[in-house]
Amino acid sequence: MATPVLRVESLCKSFGGVHAIRDLSFDVNEAQILGLIGPNGSGKSTTVNSLAGLFPITSGAITLAGAKIDNLPEYDRVAKGLSRTFQTASTFTEFTVRDHVVLGCNVTRTSHPLSSVFGIGRKSSEEEDLAARVDRILDITDLTPVQDQRVGTISSAQQRFLMIATALASNPKVILLDEPAAGLVSHERKTLSDLIKKIRDLGTSVLVIEHHMALIMEVCDRIVVLNFGQKIAEGTPEEIRNNPVVIDAYLGEAA
Amino acid sequence: MARNRTFILYWLALVGFVLLPQLISVKYYIHLCVLALIWVIAAQGQNLIQGYTGYVSIVQAGFMGIGAYSTALMGMHFDLPVWLTIILAPFVTAFFALLTGYPSLRVKGHYFAIVTLAFNMVIFIVLMNFHDLTQGEAGITGIPKPGGKDALFNWRDRETYYYFVLIIAALMTGLAALIVRSRIGQILVAIRQNEDLVGAVGIAAWKYKLFAFVTSAMFAGLAGAIYAHYQSFINPEIFGIAQSLDAILAVIIGGSGTIAGPIIGAFFVVFLPEYLRFADSFRLILYGLVLVLATIFMPRGIAGIARDLMEKRRGRT
Numbered sequence: 001m002a003t004p005v006l007r008v009e010s011l012c013k014s015f016g017g018v019h020a021i022r023d024l025s026f027d028v029n030e031a032q033i034l035g036l037i038g039p040n041g042s043g044k045s046t047t048v049n050s051l052a053g054l055f056p057i058t059s060g061a062i063t064l065a066g067a068k069i070d071n072l073p074e075y076d077r078v079a080k081g082l083s084r085t086f087q088t089a090s091t092f093t094e095f096t097v098r099d100h101v102v103l104g105c106n107v108t109r110t111s112h113p114l115s116s117v118f119g120i121g122r123k124s125s126e127e128e129d130l131a132a133r134v135d136r137i138l139d140i141t142d143l144t145p146v147q148d149q150r151v152g153t154i155s156s157a158q159q160r161f162l163m164i165a166t167a168l169a170s171n172p173k174v175i176l177l178d179e180p181a182a183g184l185v186s187h188e189r190k191t192l193s194d195l196i197k198k199i200r201d202l203g204t205s206v207l208v209i210e211h212h213m214a215l216i217m218e219v220c221d222r223i224v225v226l227n228f229g230q231k232i233a234e235g236t237p238e239e240i241r242n243n244p245v246v247i248d249a250y251l252g253e254a255a
Numbered sequence: 256m257a258r259n260r261t262f263i264l265y266w267l268a269l270v271g272f273v274l275l276p277q278l279i280s281v282k283y284y285i286h287l288c289v290l291a292l293i294w295v296i297a298a299q300g301q302n303l304i305q306g307y308t309g310y311v312s313i314v315q316a317g318f319m320g321i322g323a324y325s326t327a328l329m330g331m332h333f334d335l336p337v338w339l340t341i342i343l344a345p346f347v348t349a350f351f352a353l354l355t356g357y358p359s360l361r362v363k364g365h366y367f368a369i370v371t372l373a374f375n376m377v378i379f380i381v382l383m384n385f386h387d388l389t390q391g392e393a394g395i396t397g398i399p400k401p402g403g404k405d406a407l408f409n410w411r412d413r414e415t416y417y418y419f420v421l422i423i424a425a426l427m428t429g430l431a432a433l434i435v436r437s438r439i440g441q442i443l444v445a446i447r448q449n450e451d452l453v454g455a456v457g458i459a460a461w462k463y464k465l466f467a468f469v470t471s472a473m474f475a476g477l478a479g480a481i482y483a484h485y486q487s488f489i490n491p492e493i494f495g496i497a498q499s500l501d502a503i504l505a506v507i508i509g510g511s512g513t514i515a516g517p518i519i520g521a522f523f524v525v526f527l528p529e530y531l532r533f534a535d536s537f538r539l540i541l542y543g544l545v546l547v548l549a550t551i552f553m554p555r556g557i558a559g560i561a562r563d564l565m566e567k568r569r570g571r572t
Contacts, residue, residue: 052455078457086455092448095441103445106438107457116438170457 002029005205006051006082006174011060013043013050013229020046021229024060028174033196033206035216035237038226039250044209045087047226048176051207052084053077065173079107081173085163085180093152097143100151100162101134104169108133134169140198141165142191157188164195168204175199177208181215193219213251217241225250268518272421276414285413289485291525292420293478298505298517299431300474305503306512307435308467309447310360314371315475315502317378320494321348322476323483324382324389327398337401341480348476349469356468360461363450375496382491394490398483416485423481424518427474432514434470443467444512475502508549510558519557 004027013021021043028034036044050057053074062070069077083104092100109130111123138144141161146154151162160180167175177196181189189212196219200206210216216223217237225233225240227249233240240246276285301315325347326340335343359370382389389395400410401419408415434440442463445453453460483489501524509520527545531538553560 073459074454075457075459078455083457084455086452090449090452090455092445092452094444094448099441103441103458104456106442109438113437113439113442117433166456 002032004028005030005065006207007061007063008047008051009061009063011047011050011062012058013046013055014058019229021050021226024226024229024231026224026231026234028205028207029221031200031203031205032221033200033208033219035220035223036207036209036226037211037213037216037223037240037250038232042226042250043229044226045178046229048084048178048207048209051077051082052176075107078170078172081171082176083167083170083172083174084176085160085167085178087178087182089156089159089163091151091159091162091166093150095151096148097151097154097158097162098134098138098147101137101143101165101169102130104166105130105134107170133171137165137168140202141168141195157184160184161192161195164199168199172204174205174207177206177210179209179211181210181212189215265515269425272425273418276417282413285417287525287529289413289417289420290482291522292417292424293482293485294501294505294521294525295424295518296427296481297475297478297502298509298521299427299514300471300478301502302506302511302513302517303431303434303443303474304467304471306506306510306516307440307443307447308464309450310363310464310468311368311503312371312468312471313368313496313499313503314355314375314378315471316494316496316498317375318348318352318472318475319479319482319498320378320382320489320491321351321472322479323489323494324395324479325476326480327395327483327489328388330399331395337399337484341401341477341484344480345473345476348472348479352469352472353465356465356472360464360468372496372499375499379491379495382494389491392490392492394488395483396488398487398489400484400487420481420485423477427477428514428518431474431517435514439463439466447512504546504550506556508546508553508556510556510560510562513556513558513562515561516556516558523557 006028009025011021011024012019024047026034036047038044049055051062053072057070060070061068064077064080064082067080069080069082072080092103095103109126111126138147141164143158143161143165146158151159154162160183164177164180181192184192193215196206196208208216208220220237223235223237223240224231225246232249233243233246235243241251275288279285297315297319301312304310304312322344326344329335329340329343330337355374359367359374362370383391402408402410410416435443442453442458446460446463450460505520505524506517507520508523509518510516528538528542531541534541
């Protein structure tokens with residue numbers, strides 16, 4: 001029996017009279033890649049934003065590793081182990097790639113921020129661990145060659161990988177990837193799918209929203225399909241591919 | 256290498272500042288230098304919230320006023336030594352900054368600027384009308400100089416005060432440099448670049464914004480306290496919105512988000528109006544024109560231009 005790391009129960013989110021998500025429940029299990037797909041406007045991004053704490057949910061419950069997180073602000077959810085990337089590249093363009101990832105490590109630090117001003121109470125072991133972890137993350141995201149470049153000068157594909165690298169820096173239990181393949185060309189998508197699988201193999205669960213079906217079908221262990229804010233199907237890629245309701249609502253005959 | 260060179264430049268500048276009174280024969284210019292150094296402290300604070308965090312605050316002079324009045328009043332009513340009241344003044348200012356910063360930092364951009372401007376107006380009105388405490392427009396006179404009766408130095412001498420303020424300004428500049436080079440400084444710059452993303456990487460931006468705002472106010476409170484004991488007289492006029500705008504301009508003209516910027520900018524806003532005296536009644540118009548042109552053509556300030564030139568030279572060699 002797989003253990004759920006992230007559990008979503010009867011999640012509802014309304015914007016005024018518009019019900020963006022209705023009674024949505026699913027689990028993301030340990031070391032699992034769960035895909036969230038559906039037509040435009042089906043509530044995928046609203047789900048991710050609700051999970052990440054960008055806005056309050058209307059009702060329902062979100063638990064991470066057994067602890068309720070739906071009342072926590074966004075930054076506390078990251079500290080608890082839920083990090084995310086954005087649909088459009090969102091970065092700190094003036095930083096170097098390495099400093100960008102280091103900033104993502106902030107929640108894992110145990111020393112007080114003021115210790116970095118006066119140098120009192122600074123833990124050298126913490127800095128060493130952090131540097132080693134950043135090296136490892138830069139390595140698996142293929143960003144080592146550009147680590148000293150400013151973020152504004154690297155390619156948009158590299159910026160997308162940088163968002164994932166920064167999200168990984170917080171040592172998350174679950175990482176939410178919001179359309180990570182948007183704007184990537186075919187060989188970059190291949191690198192991305194390898195990276196997503198590597199993240200899972202290293203023990204972090206992944207919830208991925210994506211329109212690129214080949215990528216979803218290749219990397220996901222399970223898939224949840226949304227339509228009009230409701231779950232219409234859940235299953236393995238094979239089951240979803242052959243589900244007549246999903247074909248009718250989203251995939252179409254050619255899938 | 257570049258960092259070493261900058262470090263040497265700062266030391267050379269400090270040596271220059273130490274020698275400056277020996278090179279100036281007109282005492283009035285030493286007085287202006289003291290004022291400029293006091294402005295360096297306030298502008299370094301303004302730079303933390305405006306230049307690094309990206310929040311333009313229009314209350315720096317108001318906080319200088321709180322620092323100035325609190326040092327004067329603590330000395331008058333509790334008979335505390337001058338040194339102690341100067342040290343306590345930034346903490347009194349910090350208390351008011353906490354009260355005002357918490358609600359005002361919930362809004363961004365122009366809204367934040369307007370809320371802080373309103374706080375400066377409130378401070379000004381209170382100083383003007385709370386007659387029993389502040390003595391209103393007449394102000395407080397006879398604020399003692401540091402040192403007392405059997406002081407080691409002659410504090411009435413402007414040169415003595417110049418060196419005193421120089422030491423404080425250098426220390427506060429050093430403190431500002433330590434803050435911006437620390438993890439906290441990195442986070443402040445991250446907030447300036449993309450505040451929404453800061454939350455998504457697990458950082459509570461409001462704590463750091465409040466830290467920047469309160470620290471900035473403490474710099475202003477200290478500057479105000481030093482000013483009060485230097486002039487021996489304070490009234491609300493010098494802690495109004497116009498002076499808060501001077502703090503903003505000092506940061507912009509000197510170079511926003513740089514450590515050298517507020518130093519250059521502070522001297523600029525103190526000396527420029529003096530040099531424009533030849534224009535008589537057109538002085539302030541000319542001052543305004545120079546500032547507008549400087550902001551349009553030097554958006555990164557004098558320090559920004561200097562850095563660009565240095566980088567260009569380094570690139571060529």
